[in-house]
Amino acid sequence: MKVERNKWQNNFSEWYNELIETAGIQDKRYPVKGMNIWLPYGLRIMRNIEKFIHEEMERTGHQEVLFPALIPETEFQKEAEHIAGFEGEVFWVTHAGHDPLDVRLILRPTSETAMYSMFALWIRSHADLPFKIYQIVNVYRYETKHTRPLIRVREISRFFEAHTAHDSFEDAERQIKEDLEIFDNLAKKLALPYIVSKRPEWDKFPGAYYSLGAEVVMPDGRTLQIGTMHNYKQNFAKAYNIMYEKEDGTHEYVHQTTYGMSERLLAAVIAVHGDDRGMVLPPTIAPIQVVIVPIPKKDSPYDVFAYAREIAEELKTAGIRVHVDERDIRPGRKFYDWELKGVPLRIEVGPRDVEGQKAVLARRDTLEKFTVERAELIEKVRETLDAIMDNLYARAKEFLDSHIKRVDTLEEAKEVFEDRRGVVEIPWCGEESCGLEMEEILDAKMLGIPYPEEEAKIEGKKCAHCGKDAKFIARFARTY
Amino acid sequence: MKVERNKWQNNFSEWYNELIETAGIQDKRYPVKGMNIWLPYGLRIMRNIEKFIHEEMERTGHQEVLFPALIPETEFQKEAEHIAGFEGEVFWVTHAGHDPLDVRLILRPTSETAMYSMFALWIRSHADLPFKIYQIVNVYRYETKHTRPLIRVREISRFFEAHTAHDSFEDAERQIKEDLEIFDNLAKKLALPYIVSKRPEWDKFPGAYYSLGAEVVMPDGRTLQIGTMHNYKQNFAKAYNIMYEKEDGTHEYVHQTTYGMSERLLAAVIAVHGDDRGMVLPPTIAPIQVVIVPIPKKDSPYDVFAYAREIAEELKTAGIRVHVDERDIRPGRKFYDWELKGVPLRIEVGPRDVEGQKAVLARRDTLEKFTVERAELIEKVRETLDAIMDNLYARAKEFLDSHIKRVDTLEEAKEVFEDRRGVVEIPWCGEESCGLEMEEILDAKMLGIPYPEEEAKIEGKKCAHCGKDAKFIARFARTY
DSSP: OOOOOHHHHHSHHHHHHHHHHHTTSEEOOSSSTTOOEEOHHHHHHHHHHHHHHHHHHHHTTOEEOBOOSEEEHHHHTTSHHHHHHHGGGOEEEEEETTEEEEEEEEEOSSSHHHHHHHHHHHOOBGGGOSEEEEEEEEEEOOOOSOOBTTTBOSEEEEEEEEEEEESSHHHHHHHHHHHHHHHHHHHHHTTOOOEEEEOOGGGSOTTOSEEEEEEEEOTTSOEEEEEEEEEEETHHHHHHTOEEEOTTSOEEEOEEEEEEEOTHHHHHHHHHHOBTTBOOOOTTTOSOSEEEEEOOOTTOSSOHHHHHHHHHHHHHHTTOOEEEOOOSSOHHHHHHHHHHTTOSEEEEEOHHHHHHTEEEEEETTTOOEEEEEGGGHHHHHHHHHHHHHHHHHHHHHHHHHHTEEEOSSHHHHHHHHHTTOOEEEEEEOOOHHHHHHHHHHHTSEEEEEESSGGGTBOOSOBOTTTOSBOOEEEEEEOBO | OOOOOHHHHHSHHHHHHHHHHHTTSEETTSSSTTOOEEOHHHHHHHHHHHHHHHHHHHHTTOEEOBOOSEEEHHHHTTSHHHHHHHGGGOEEEEEETTEEEEEEEEEOSSSHHHHHHHHHHHOOBGGGOSEEEEEEEEEEOOOOSOOBTTTBOSEEEEEEEEEEEESSHHHHHHHHHHHHHHHHHHHHHTTOOOEEEEOOGGGSOTTOSEEEEEEEEOTTSOEEEEEEEEEEETHHHHHHTOEEEOTTSOEEEOEEEEEEEOTHHHHHHHHHHOBTTBOOOOTTTOSOSEEEEEOOOTTOSSOHHHHHHHHHHHHHHTTOOEEEOOOSSOHHHHHHHHHHTTOSEEEEEOHHHHHHTEEEEEETTTOOEEEEEGGGHHHHHHHHHHHHHHHHHHHHHHHHHTTEEEOSSHHHHHHHHHTTOOEEEEEEOOOHHHHHHHHHHHTSEEEEEESSGGGTBOOSOBOTTTOSBOOEEEEEEOBO
16 A cells, blocks of 8 residues: 555645644634644643653753743843833733733743743853753743744744753854754654755844754645744843853853744644645654554454454553553544544554464554564564654654755755745855845745754855855745 | 640741741742742642542542633623622733734633533543543632632643533432542542531522532641532533433433542642651652661761662662751751651661661651561561551541530630631521521631532521521531
């Protein structure tokens, strides 16, 4: 049987919107635009993703905190550039009970302005640095663009943000490297290949010295940002007066970084690995890694249900997340359900399997079926789950690579965007005016230049727009 | 050494407020009244409590969901009694970006009105029942009373709410019994003895048919509600049109219940088990169950740090949460810190312990110290952690029992409230007017009647206020 990805690729938007609901990820019928309900199955996948995030945070010495979701207008307004970047899209709490509030509150769009006056109280000396905290919380943005579950929403309900403070620019740079390493570990668990770009000046995070963004390429060729890291230098420290005492007794502003991710990680998993039958979950984060479907036959002397339960017990003991589907419906309907929900591996057992002490394994990613001996089951299941993980990554990597194209001219770039789309890499002089005009001409966004920057530098090429000597490779894409 | 509980009991409010900050539970300096910041240590304890909640929910077949935090005014107003109960204390989101919203949004004070129009879509037939979901989220109440961390706040950031739907009143009653069993399991993990009362009509949850509340007695004799269960009968089902098809094809409104808890569980743990030195955490939820303090001696040939690390490794392998305090400060200061933070067991190792292959164990609850053989360490640590658990419960139970007094007259009741306070049980005719007047006279709240109600019924007594035949025992207390 062939893996079909027609609808997935050619009608992605519809495919995605349907799947979110039919696979039990979110319900979009909640009566506030851009705010959706997490359904149990979707939430279990997201929790598994978050478990990896918590583990990485613990490994790297970040401490978990939880800040209030409301920020006083007065705090919010301390850093001018930051405010300007968010003011048009914040939700305002203006009344409580029957009365107007003395100081209006905003629902956090991100927590810099909530956290940093506390940083000023918490950080005293060089011994307190580096200071590393994180939280996973709900944040709010009054999106005026078309909303889409997990991707563009007005309540991001699983927003991860790490905030750090350092004694020097160099140490902040080391932190950004650590962030990228964390991201890489996480992406491996999700079998997601990605690219990292340094955002152009005109698209960095409000208040940042520079911003990095990690992107995946979606089935329709548009890119989705799933991780960002910002080096703030001392911008916020100066606005919020966050100073530390150096060893020599003098005082200095700290250097700061942040690192952000969200439920977009799940959107990327759904989109990148899916096919026309539904989701394909990496075994690492699948709530059910193996589903067992008993296929009874009338008049057979063998109890396939008992056999299924025995196998399930054995897999569970081996630490595998397993479920036996004992519903009173046809096996075909069960196959359909679990394929939609992306369960990586299905085990079918019929009377003949009981008799021969065998089981049939069906891979969700390749749709291949094969028979294994009962005695080798655990080993084969483990091997197959690993093989699925590897195949998901390899398939996604091939897709990503085939959607990154380096060109020399804007004409070639235009062709790419008309054809299979993806990311186009174009020689660029480095001037803002040229960059903005290329965005206009291509009707695409500049993601930035490849990061680390050494990979972005080129020689002997001309800027595709102005014709002057090009300094960098710039990436353009249609984005989510 | 004796466990001192003078300040704890006689100056509880000050004791508690200090401890919240010094033990690293929350920071109260966040610039919005009644909204506090969870610090890493406090959050780790709360997460451990939540782990037990998640386990109980899984055991009892509740599914986790996540609803948006904003509720449209129109949804909120569908159930008149519920609205009346909350309208004076909700936060209003009236603007987004630069514009007023068409429909104003409220920050959820609890989620009935957010959830139940979805229930109407999700629940179709008797086969969908019982329907059991829960979430742990932030909710908001514009408290006008004095706020207090974890106890009375404007953002409850760890609000647990389970919502269920049933095909009959009987099945809803079965759910309430399950809720009480869940609560009992959880309370055991927290070593918290408690009482359950059925709230009087005038104090039930807005929209409920009846409400149960579980209370602990705090060190100052006031009670703290730490769990509530409500049977809604069909009140909300009718307002939100939640119907199911019965086996005979007719349609009927569902019966509903809810179950609520919050970070007050942690407040109760801190308050009930503490002493003048700080917190005493039940080993079940302590982020660090055992702290090892090496006590080096100058010129000693023994490396106590290496010995401490070895012991730590052994404990860790045995599944015990352990930390070695290698800070370059005096042991006495370390003792002070970890006693404040409530680490259940301290292990001290000096050169003599290395030499004799021993270790000194110090219990946080009783402050007892004793020496054990290295070979028996794991066993002794496990035994001692169990003994601490038992002792915490026994001590708290004794305190609770000694603070519940049954009396016949209001004079006697008044004396109790003047003296050591706690819960007073008084014969009551069952009339609302009498109950309210007794609240007035005693300057106390009626918690309700003991639950299950069989325990509340009495005969041969007269109502302490009106003198008519008493039907119930009613509980009164000063409450948080």
